[in-house]
Structure formats: C-alpha cells, structure tokens
Amino acid sequence: MKKTTVSRNELQGPVRRKSPVAGLFAAGVGALVLAGGLFGIARSDDQQLTVSHPECVFFLPKGSRNPTNNTTPDGAEQFGLSNVTEQVARLLSAAPEDTAAAAGLPSVPGGSRTGSLQSPASNTIDKYIFQAISDAGVTPAPATTDFEFIRRATLDLTGRIPTVDRINSFVGDSSSDKRSKLVDELIAKPEWLDKWVAFFADLYQNNSRNTQIPRYIQGVTAFNTYIRTSLETNKPYDQLAREMIGAQGSNSYTQGELNFIVGGVVTGGPVQDVWDQQTVNTVDTFLGISHLNCLLCHNGRGHLDALSLWGAQTSRTQAWGMASFLARTQTRNTPTAGAVNGNPYYWSLEDNVRYKTDYPLNTTTGNRPPRQPVGTQTTVAPAYIFTGEVPKPGEDQRAAFGRIMTADFQFARATVNYMWEYFFGIGLVNPSNQFDPLRLDPDNPPSGCATGAPCTLQPSNPRLLNALAQDFINSKYDLKALMRVIVNSRSYQLSSRYNGTWNPQWQNLYARKFVRRLWAEEIHDAIVQSSNVVPTYTNAAWGPVSWAMQLPEPSNTPGGTITAFLDAFLRGNRDDQPRRSDGSISQGLSLMNDSFVMTRMRSNGPATSLLVKNLSLPDAQLVDTLFMNVLSRHPSSTEMSQALANLQTNRSQEAENLLWSLFNKVDFVFNY
C-alpha cells in the first residue's frame, strides 16, 4: 500500500523503483518535493516565533470569488465593480418612466416596476440597506422593471435566461406577489440544482486534479452527486458542513463527501503538512478566515499586523491546536481493481487507525517551517482557536471540529457573506475569505489599535451581516430560504441603471445593483436555449449533457473546440485559476466568429431553430421574437426601426445579422 505522504530528504542518489509501479510517480503519489531547504527555520530561543521568511498564506480567491472586483494591478480601479456597472448601464436602453426616456432617448417597453415589490419593512436586508442609503443622503436607483427582474433572477438562481412564455406570463400577471412566486418557482427548478452544484463545487474546489493530487473524474462525479443530493433535499447547510468535515470512509468514488478533506493532501512533506492544509481549506471555506494559513507557519505578530487584528495576536501554537482536530486522520489512496501502474486510485479517510496521538511537533522538513517541541511540550491537543473548546470525551476529533465550527456564529456569517457576494457582486466583507474576527461586532468596535493596524469595523454593513446570519441560523441553515430573502428584497431588485450622477464611493451602500458578467456556462446555455439548437456532449466518464452548467468540472470539458469557447470566458480550474469575470480579446473573437455561435444564427439551420421557425413571421414580430428570445426584452423603438429598415433587402441574411448582433450585445453578456 502506498502512503499518501512520503517522508522526504534530499536524496543522495537516483530514485530507483524495483517493480513496475512506475506510473505511480506520474500520478503524483509517492512523489517527492525537495523544497525543504527553502523553508528552513531560523533556530532561536523561541522556535515557533521566528521564521525564515514571511511567506505564508495562499490567499486564494477561490470559487466564484473575483479577485479583481476591487483592485487591478495598475491600482486604478478602486471601485471596479461599480465602474463596470457604469459602463454596461450606458448601453442599456432606458425604461419608459426614466428621465432619459422622457428626453427622447431609446427606451424599452417596460412592464411594472412598482406594483409587485415587497414592503421594505418585512425584509431584513432592506431594513439595513435602505437605512444606510438614507443615512448617506443618497438616492437609490429605481426598482427593476418586470423584464429586468425576471432575467436577473432567472440567471442568478438557475444560470439560464427565462423563456419567452414565462416572461410574458410573468409580465402579464397582475398579482402583487408575483415576484416572490417566481422566486419560489425558480428555486424548485432542476436548473437551480445544476447552477448551485456548480457554485458549491467551485467553492469546495471539486476538480479531478489539483496542483498536488488527483481525485479523478470518478471522485469529482461522486462529490457533485453528494452536493446535488444535499441541495435537492435542502439539507441544512450546517449538517452538510459537518458531514464533509467529519467524513470517514474507504472510497472517495462512492462516498462523495470524502472528497472535500481529500483535496487538502499536500505531497512532499510530513503528514502535518496535510493536516495543516486540510484545516486551512476547512476554515477558509466554512469560516471565511484564510489567515489561519499564515498562522500555521508562524505567529501573526510581525506578519499580519496590517491585515488582521485577530491574526496579529494569534500564535502558531494556537493554530496547531486547530489543526490538531485533523491529527487523527489518515488520507490514503488505493489503486482501483483495474489499475495500471497504480492508476487510477481512490481515497479513504480513516481516523484513529494510523494516527492516534495529538498533533506532534517533530518536523524539520516539508512545505512549512519545522515544528519543534515548545519547552517540554511535544504535541498539541485540539482546541478551537477562537474559544478553546475541546472535543467531548470519546467524540471523534473531526466530528467535534465540525460540531464546534458549525455552532460558531462566524460559520453563519461567512456563509451568508459568500451568498451576498454572489448575488450583490461584492461581499459585505470583501474579500469574502479575509474575515477578521475582531472587527465584526458593531457594539464593540476595535479601538486603541497599534499604528498601522486596521482599526475599523470590517463589514460595509456590520449589523446587516449579523442580522442576516442570525436569520440563517433561525431558519436552520436553510440555503433556499436565504436565497428567497435576498432575491425578494427591494435592495436586490434595484436597477443597475442610475438616474443622475453616480459616485463610485457609494459602492458599499448597494444603492444600485451591480452587473455580473455571465459565467462561461451561462453564456453557452443562453445561446443554446435562445437558438434552440441543442448540442450533446458525452464522454466515457460522464454525460450525455446538453447544458454546460451540467459539465462535471470546468477543466478540459466537454472536449473539442467548445472547450476553448468556454475557456475564453475564464471559467477557472477550481485550483490555481479562479473563475473570473474579466473581459478578453478571446471572448470577442469567440462570440463573433466561433462555430458554436455561427451554427446557431443561420436561417438554414434545423427547422426547430429560433430563426428558421420564426422567419416567416411579419417583420416586426420577427424582430420582437428575436429580441425576446435572446435578450429577454422587447426592442426599443430605435432598435426596432433600425432592424425593420435592414430587413427590407436580403431579408434572411439581415435576420441572421440581427440574431448575430444580439448574441454580441453587451446586455446579452451581462446580468444587469
């Protein structure tokens, strides 16, 4: 049996393998990392205090979190999200009631924007957001029209654009609760599952291979299935977290929840490196506190002083107490029955079999500085870093970790903040995995900090964050209920257009809705759905699927030229390349010229395709049909008159030209 980690030392001679298991090396198992020399510790009187260098954290903005929301390398865009919204909104036609429309600029026939809004008093979010907007003396953006709302909510909740039939029935519905009914309907759809499996698989970094180890597609599929089943049954989120954190079992191909902890395997060092990374992943994902990663190399003082009040006063020994919850865990791999040269293999997680002691301080090599006894103390017992809480007698340590962590208010706070970040574009705490536990309580704000230390409350609206977290706890960690609260809020339903002059400084007030560049999968699926030319992708390991949101992972799927099309929209790899929302030249080329688009805009395509099916409609109806199917709205009067004029000659071609233009319009690519 191959061990996951191999003790490593600088080799004096070549590695020689005796048996034909050479492929194991190719798989990254039993592999050696010889970086130890770089990570040597400077011996001192206080060994865990002084480290050789301040390199510490992974600082990975993972999942759908966008590292460029607020800053860019040239430092120019302090308010990137706000600025992108300004740019996109410029190309959105006005709504009829807007002042711009009154001034004669193009406007889109609108639908109601007022009669169906929830009362602000009934919604936690609105209570705090509109208070903050009002306190700042800012006028919020108008509410969305029905057309804007159904497109926005359908995309955000299900990753799809709405169907024309549903748009019409929604706009035509005169009942006052139609928006909340739509939200319920969307959350019950199978597409909602597809979208949120992908969202959480991003968050949990479910990939078939990361920089360190493979899960293989079987592990990815099992993990996706676990997430899907959990969402389908609306499993309380704290329960899901406990299951993943405490998972034990023999086969990651059949027991999907094992794959979360497995993802923390680090090669080329002692097993403590693995426990550390598994702890880091857990705390980052479920508590939003990535600075623990720094603390597992060195004390916070002298390193995190400018970044985190909590981090600056926390020691490496305390961080070891956190990692000690994982210290009974063996993460092991076993080749499958038909494995060739040991590949592929599945993973197991077993506690108290190979490792039965507290976290030992006995390393001198590996990916982190040495761990050496502190005085006479040679091991560190598990203790929750924020409270000192310890496992109950006889309780499995990882089960205890999950129990204590999910009972922590920060668990709810971090989770609602991830959700907020997705739906509103920027977290109440941003970046969403950089929480500073000492800067969260509005009734006890930080004071008397050292020079250069961050001494302000961290959330842009701390009372809202706490109230939303408390609601989430009261709902028994119900993700669907949380989404309902968000999407039904007037705050979420504000327009992304703003009448008057917008000040980027208002970004954290959420006084307008910020736009979101559609995910790669969403662009693909919107083109497929609107054109009604449906592909089929299949593979020995998965499929067939027609919708990109159903692909098992964003790396190297589904194969062929469509992979490059999807990659152009920066879907990430759930490892070192996060999903991002930047624009790029490749995106323009793909939308303008790629065969995926070009085969879906032709007037000689399949009889059931959007254009072929509707080509015989009268001109105005044809134009309107194309707009409604692709952009989920009617054309403005200007757009209509231009399209009608063009259709007078070469009608089929001009209809194609129009459809092509719609796929390339800014308001197709963004959720606004």
Place this chain on the structure above:
Amino acid sequence: MYSEDKFKKFVTKNPHPHKTFFNRPHWTRRQFFEVLGSGVTASYLATQARADESGTATQAVTTINKAKNCIFILLTGAPSHTDTFDLKVVNGVTPANFKASAINGLQWPTGLLPNLAAQLPNVAIVRSMRAWALVHSLAQTWTQIGRNPAAALGNIAPNIGSVVAIEKDSQRLPGQVFPTFLALNSPSGVGPGYFPATYAPFRINNPSGTGVPDTTNTLGQTRFDTMYSRLQQLDGTLRSSAPYGQELSDYDAFYKAAKGLTYNPTVTSAFSYLAADSMRYGGSAFGNACLIAKQTLAANQGTRFVQISFGSWDMHQDIYGQQNAKGNNLYTMGAPFDTGLAALLADLKASGQLDQTLVVVAGEFGRTVGALSAAGGRDHYVQQSILFAGAGIKGGRALGATNSDGADTTDFGWSRQRYVRPEDVEATIYSAMGIDWTTVRHDDPFGRGFEYVPFSGSDLYGPINELWT
C-alpha cells in the same frame, strides 16, 4: 558541495531582510547610498518614477537586456537528461543508434537528435539544474511561475509570460495587433494569476496553418463587416449619447482588439504557413508551433513571449521503444522535437532574429539514470538540464557538469556555485529581457507585495549571467 551547503545555510540563517512585506522599505539604506554615491542617474529617476506610478519597488539591478523576445519551450512529462542534453552512455543500455559523439567536447546523441547537433554552436546547455519537486503538475507550475506553487501568493502567481506582458505593455506600438503573450499547444498552462486578463496567455492549440482560430468568419469577410456594422448600429445611439454611466472603454477595447485581429492580413500571414515550411519543421504539432513562433516574432506585431508546450516525455516504460517502436518513446518524441527546434534555431539565426530572441528549453525535472527500470523506462528524478539559445548567449558549450552517471552535479558552472533552480531561470529570462527581476509589485489583491522572483531582493536567486560570458 560546499557552496550548495552555503546556499542552504544562507537560506536557513540569513534568508531575508527580515522585514515583513508591508514595512519592508522599497530601498534599503545600503542601496540608497550606493545610488547616491554614484550620482542620481537618469536610470534611477526612471526607476523611481515607475515605482511611483505602478506601486512597484526594485533593488535597482543591472539587467542583461539583450532579448527583445523570449520563446519558452516546456517539455512536459520531463525528458531523460542522460539520454539527451547530458548524454551518459551506459553500456548495454544506451542504444547504439544514439551515436554518441563529442561535438566540440559536448557529448551528444547525434543519432537521436541529428539536426540539433548541427545547431549546438548556438546552444548553451546548463547541466547543473535541479528541480524542487517530482510531481508533474506541481513542478510544471513551478517552472512556469518560477516559485513554489504552495508558497504565499504561489497560487495567484502569474505565468512568467504574463509578467513579461505587463512589463512590456507600455512598449506596444499603435497598430500592433498581436497579444503580447502567446501560448501555443499549452491548453493547461498557467494563466495570468492575479493580473487582468489583458496579460493572459493568448492560447492557440495545434495551429493549423490557416490563421488564428475565430479570426475569420464562416460567412466571409463582407458578411462579417456587415454584421459588425449592424451591431454598432444597434448600440449606436446609446454609445453616442448614453443616459447612464461612463464610456464602455474596457469592454469596447476588447471587442475592438478582437475586430482588429479578424480578417487582418498581418495576422493571417503570421499564423499561416506553407506546407513546405511545415515539412521543414517536421510537420508535427510541435514543429508547426515553432514555425508560428518564428513568424509571429518576425511580424513585430506586439508578441514578445511565446510559450510552447510539448509532451509527453514521461517515459516510465519502454523508453527506447524496444517493445513498441511506435509507442511513446525517445525516438517518437525525439524526431519531431529535433526537427522542429533545429529548424527554429536555424531560421532565427538566418534571419538575424536569434540575436534578440532568448530561447529556453526545459522539462519540469529529469529522470533516473544508469540502468533502466524493470519496465524499461526511467522514473522521475531531480537532476536535469536546460537549453538556452539566442540573445547573445555564448553557445557551443555546457555550463556545469555532472558525475559519471548524471545523478548529481560535480561542477555548478556558474558563480553562485550551487544548483540552478527554476527561480534562477525565471530571473535569467527577466534579466535577458531588460526586466528588473527584483521588482516587487504592491498591487496584488491583498497588498501583500508580489516579488517577480521570490527572495531576489536578498539575492537568493539571480540570473545565470555566465551564459553571456
């Protein structure tokens, strides 16, 4: 081994100026007085101005600055160094048809790599290189970012090519339409890290010789122009007199650049090739990539860094093809590699481009030496070799030497007197291209400070200047 030991001791005992990144001065006292002592020169002012502009700081080093461009060839899977660039003939093991010969004192498999044998006068081989890791994905990433992927900022670190792209962005001329960083046959290569997508590798896989994918339209140029004008028309009123917000500069810029690439004869000619040329480069995907690399650099349209990935060299079994001549072995990989790279070097030399183009060829690590494994292959190993050509380096020689079986370095061959590491290769590329490898950017998402080459501020890593002496 004394100096390698010293390196380790230095890392262990005196590794850094020991200030955390946020209170580490951009200039140390020593450097400041050095600069003052030599007079406040123009270059100092320039450096300072740039530092102020972009929030970067440097140690004010002197760069080689002879390479306008760089072609970085990553041999994925890791080739056996003792069968190729550091040939060690093992009796009864090394095939006779490798035809080991000494060319100007360089042992070379003239049977396996005959065309490259003729290019050796242009090539310097560094034989004292050592990998940090023996996991493919980890070591490949390490090679492309020049740092430990598991270190701070390692997992948002940009590809070396993206650093080149952001550094050379200001040198782009009006009308240049190619992306600065081109990645050929590298679909899984490292991306731009935390940099904007502007500096991401522009990826083209298996260039077909008919231009850049998606720069022509199946309906033809006339139709494309019509469609594009219809699109402009739809948004026209809003573009000219938008009621909301500022100009769509960023998004528009990408579309304009994409339009600029479409039906552009310059693009088409640089990314197309004649069948005869392709044959000269071996007619392989690798050869075609080499050909495209040469042509795009010659076009002078803004491309400065080309990455080409070529594998797999991961030959754990049957490395000499004795069981299956057509399998993945040194002959089936060696032939396209030899033909493609040799043609590239010959063409660059003939056109004069070689003088301003640094060519770097390396795998992510080496392979086991001596006798083959039971499976007839070679497994992963830390010792490796790396090839350099162009940009004024002195070719026809090896820097450093290994022991009789190639398992370890006996002569480091450069002034630092230790193994060459991927971080040193990264510094060499930056220095060759006139980029201060000690630059620290302060624009990373967390304001932590991103060093182009890790620890270079304390001179832990640095360029292999001996290539030029």
